[in-house]
Amino acid sequence: MSVDALDTGQVENETEEMRKRREAVIAASAPASKFKVRTQLLKEGRTTDLISSTENMRVHVKVYASGGENGLHNHTDEDHFHLVLQGSGRFYGPRGEELDCGPWEGIMLPAGSFYRFNATSEEPLVLLRVGAKAAQATSEHDRLNIYGDPLPTDAPGNGPPPRVVPRPGEFFGAAE
DSSP states (O other), X not given: OOHHHHHTTOOTTOOXXXXXXXXXXXXXXXXXXXXXOEEEEEEESEEEEEEEEOSSEEEEEEEESSOEEEEEEEESSEEEEEEEEESOEEXXXXXXXXXXEOTTOEEXXXXXXXXXXXXOSSSOEEEEEEEEEOSSOSSSSSEEETTSOBOOTTSGGGOSOOOOEEEEEXXXXXXX
């Protein structure tokens, strides 16, 4: 018997009770959603685009013409990773750690792990960032600096808001 036949209930011995259970399970399940990675490349600045999310997980594409996330910080309520799709970056930790990542390399950050990073390539740094709710938050605030104080994304410790200048007609990822 094929898996397709089994998954769709097309089996000879499916009883009425089995059919009802199958239909109820399917009706209660969330549908899948498709997304694609496509983002504008930049001459200057940085962008963060949310490309997909659920109640427990978020997927972003981040582009940095230069610079990065300044100021060591952590995310207390999520485990997340950054995967380099283009360019290169250097990730820094609170104990002097330095991790260089190029295309198809990344960094895994459990909830509460401090980090910052900078783009190190001439070409824009493009990151896939995936975050999922941690089993248990490490603080009542979702983002902290190294003194344990709340650090909003737009706080001065992250540097001034960048001037975003796109590269006209230049994109990373899927076609439109």
